[in-house]
Amino acid sequence: MPMFVWKAETRKGEAKKGEWEAADANTVKSQLRRQGFKNIKVSAKPKDLAEYLPFLQQKVSEKDVVVFCRIFATMINAGLPLIQCLDLLGKQEQNKTFAKVIGSIKADIEGGSTLTDALKKYPKIFDDLFVNLVAAGESGGILDVILQRLSGYMEKAMKLKSKVKGAMTYPASVLVISIGVVAVLLLKVIPVFQKMFEGMGSKLPGPTQFLVDASQFAQNYFLYMVAALVALVFAFKKYYATEKGTLFIDALVLKTPVFGPLLKKVAVSKFSRTLSTMMQSGVPILEGLGIVSKTSGNKIIEIALMKTRQSISEGKTIAEPLIETDIFPPMVVQMIAVGEATGALDTMLAKIADFYDDEVDAAVEAMTALLEPFMMVFLGGVVGGMIIAMYLPIFQMAAAAG
Secondary structure (H helix, E strand, O other): OOEEEEEOOOOOOOOOEEEEEEOOHEEEEEEHHOOOOOOEEEEEEOOOHHHHOOOOOOOOOOHHHHHHHHHHEEEEOOOOOOOOOOOHHHHHOOOOOHHHHHHHHHHHOOOOHHHHHHOOOOOOOOOOHHHHHHHHHHHOOOOOHHHHHHHHHHHHHHHHHHHHHHHHHHHHHHHHHHEEEEEHHHHHHHHHHHHHOOOOOOOOOHHHHHHHHHHHHHHHHHHHHHHHHHHHHHHHHHHHHHHHHHHHHHHHHHOOHHHHHHHHHHHHHHHHHHHEEEEEOOOOHHHHHHHHHHHOOOOHHHHHHHHHHHHHHHHOOOOOHOOOOOOOOOOHHHHHHHHHHHHHHHHHHHHHHHHHHHHHHHHHHHHHHHHHHHHHHHHHHHHHHHHHHHHHHHHHHHHOOO
């Protein structure tokens, strides 16, 4: 709903002003009159520049949603009405984009919608998992419990994601630094040496000549190289957006020597944690598997989980099809089978998730320990090799003079 700016006077003649979200200006005026205001002036609030340019709008982060979820659960548990909870949350929210979303959700509920239907309008903020769990909480009358579980799940999912990002950051940063150093040497340093070598009049050694040629090529075609890199990134994104490209790249990633095993452990942890949370909240297992597959982040894993879902719908246990996916280790499948047999599948899945969170920690530490010396040798080899190649003619001259 649009926002309006109003100015008015109290019965004692005191000037007051404020903002009001409503369907139209007349609604604002009538509400203010009921509160005893007079000389009321209402106008539409001017839109910020960010509302016209989406890229300037503040993004809603996972942390924003987690904090919203936890405070929302506390308020409902304390007995506050749903509308009042959303009103307070919207007013105290510092992220302007999220505050508007909360205000819109509140307005939808005031108009007769359920919380679930109101949340569905914002799939980029509240995913299928969030919406389905809230629906289960609304129908079961345990919305505060569900929101508490959701916030706990999201916090653990954020920690898992940050571990993986941390593992990727180091090699990526070293690679960027290497490219930057090589670019500076080729474009700025080697041309200075080249002028000095031209004055010598002697034939340059092979490595030095290669660097000089590479420097000239970089200087002449630098803009074309940048354009080619941008085109390559764009082509990769286009290819990955296709079903064939997604399948090929996601399968390739899972087969990589270092990152593949790590991503499989992350997938097992995420699957176990998500399905456990949904089952504890009363979501049927078939519906839960459908949502878990969509939030896996890898097309190969998604297909494997959908096949598992299909097998379960045909009467098989969840453990039988999982062993055929080649993603879930035998130990995990055995634990799931025990959980099914004892009727404590949700508890067993939670234990698996905790175990694999520790496994991800260990894998990240091992990968960092493995990559650190490799990347240092790579960086030192590239830069050191270029420096030695530049000084080779000087070494040869010194040897000849001796």
